[in-house]
Amino acid sequence: MIPALGLVIGIVVGVLLQPEVPLWLQPYLPIAVIAALDAVFGAVRAVLDGIFNDKVFVVSFLSNVVVAAFIVFLGDQLGVGSQLSTGVVVVLGVRIFSNVASIRRHLFNA
Numbered sequence: 001m002i003p004a005l006g007l008v009i010g011i012v013v014g015v016l017l018q019p020e021v022p023l024w025l026q027p028y029l030p031i032a033v034i035a036a037l038d039a040v041f042g043a044v045r046a047v048l049d050g051i052f053n054d055k056v057f058v059v060s061f062l063s064n065v066v067v068a069a070f071i072v073f074l075g076d077q078l079g080v081g082s083q084l085s086t087g088v089v090v091v092l093g094v095r096i097f098s099n100v101a102s103i104r105r106h107l108f109n110a
Helices: 002-017 029-049 054-078 081-108
Strands: none
Touching (some): 029 054, 029 081
């Protein structure tokens, strides 16, 4: 219940304050959000499987975001930022859909 409440509070604060993202950070924000979603859906799957560990979640969350942002940064430096961004989105998207499918099977036995 506490994580759901934290999510709701975070959304409300974000909508009310409408923070501006600096221009230099804008290319990395969508990738960081997808990396964070991957960690969150992995955590939900782990909770349903009964193997959730909060330390593993925090490390996974932070490392996913940092590694994904670093890959996009490296791509920008090499001049192939959009290709590496697409690769990161595809890989993390596959993981997200895999976790969602597992969650669905667990919840609906299907």
